[in-house]
Amino acid sequence: ALFVKDQFYCEDPQSPFHPSNILHLGLGDPLPEISREYYERHEIRHADLYSITQGCSRREIRASLLKAVGCSSVCFWLWQRFGPLGILEEVIFEAEDYYVRMAQFPAVRVVLVGYEVLFPPALALACNRLGIVTVATQERFSNAFFPADLFAVEHYFFLGEQARSMIKRRGFSWIGKEHILGPARVKNLRKAMVQSDPGKYQAIRAKQKLVLVLDFHSEPSFNENRLVDNHWEHNQRFYRDIIRLAEHFQTAHFVIKGKNADWLELDYFSSVREEIEGIGNVSVETDLREYDPARMAAITDLCIAMYNSLGDELLAIDRPVIFYDFYGMPADFYDFEKTAACATTFGELMAATTRGLQTGRVLEPRDSERIRRKCYGYENGLPSEGSHLLDTLHSIYNGP
DSSP: OOSOOGGGOOSOTTSTTSGGGOOEEEOSSOOOHHHHHHHHHTTOOEEEGGGOOOOSOHHHHHHHHHHHTTTSHHHHHHHHHHTTTTOHHHHHHHHHHHHHHHTTOTTOOEEEESSGGGSOHHHHHHHHHHTOEEEEEOOOGGGGTOTTOOOEEEEEEESOHHHHHHHHHHOOSEEEEEEEOOOTTHHHHHHHHHSOOOGGGHHHHTTSEEEEEEOOOOOSSHHHHTTSTTOHHHHHHHHHHHHHHHHHOTTEEEEEEOSOOGGGGOGGGHHHHHHHHTSTTEEEOOOTTTSOHHHHHHHOSEEEESSOHHHHHHHHTTOOEEEEOSSSTTTTTOOGGGSTTEEOSHHHHHHHHHHHHHHSOSSOHHHHHHHHHHHHSGGGTOTTTTTTHHHHHHHHHHOO
16 A cells, blocks of 8 residues: 555564554555455454444443543543534544444453544544554654544644644644654654665666656546546646656656556546657556555656645655645645645746756755754654654553
């Protein structure tokens, strides 16, 4: 998959955090084939929480959950957030359902949250009442600035002090214990850079600069795509602007890579497909298993991205990356200090790309240092980049 949550993985087979000892649970969304292949290849157990239905009496669960509201800090937070909206009863009902399902795992001590802002508060309540500790790392720096995101976890690992300050000031989320981590998955990029193998891109790199283009995935149907930021119109404009860049920079090859390449099958993008087929220095990577994000980032000279966590990680290690934001994400929340790291017009994108290809840098060193300090935790002497996460996880698992 594009986003492998392997920051939680330990290489020791005896550790509870070895991949083979972690049950990976989905929450109802269809499991992508590439994820299924990854799980099977690494012998990782996986299931969907919604496929688990048996459990104890729902009446008993409801009584327990209703009694809990106001009796613990996370429950009081739920009451504060959802009570005035008149939907607390709905949250309690949803929590009942999660309680029934999670109760089938009496040995579970810890839940590792893949993406904190998508973790249902009702599931957090169910885990809390079952005595299961919830743990999450900050997926993206920009999450600190989104006013509507709310989540509840008992242990939360911030990227840095700036993010902690913003999320605490916003006050929408409930966090039991706070930790400063730095970018947890950067170690994968550094390892890939040491072991980088260009593979099929070796011939291209011998003649041209290689530009990694990170897109947003496109929802498969018209109705599904209307209500999300990464709707078809935005994605089509992004692809067309990349083609415009490619026409200008003939000495570079642009590789589009994302969560999947399913957009190639949508009729809406047929004209874009034809344009790509007609130009020699743009391609779409479809072998996502062989050319994973870390490998591609390691072998490319420049990255142009619609905002995502891999771009955050590249900025954190001072690699040249440009977030192309022509629709207000993330610039409406945070513009990366008004530097070239965030281009909001095609002209700015062209200028940043020129600099990146000519000099190997998008940012001046002083700007890069300032952003790394402010956004990614380096002001605390934490170029450890998440190395203490596993130690903390083992302490949480083993309890006081």
